[in-house]
Amino acid sequence: MRILKLISKNVLRLNAVEIDTHGADVLVIAGENEAGKSSVLNSIAMALGGEKLVPAKPIHEGAEKGEIVVDLGDYVVLRTWRGEHST
Secondary structure, eight states: OOOOEEEEEEETTEEEEEEEOTTOSOOOOOOSTTSSHHHHHHHHHHHHHOGGGSOSOOBOTTOSEEEEEEEOSSOEEEEEEETTEEO
């Protein structure tokens, strides 16, 4: 199983990011320091790894809602946070 698409909005350091892998075997995530590379990887972990991998404050500073969508082809995982409630 592979990730086909990732959408992460208002999560950790990210305002919004959408990554479509186009079926690639390898995807390079690169950027400047503090650009959000780790937040992209943490978004995947938070969506697929369960509550133990979600930090105490998953929502980006100043946002009311955070959302992660991970499209795995046969399955789509959606995690949302509002205030202190997650789904």
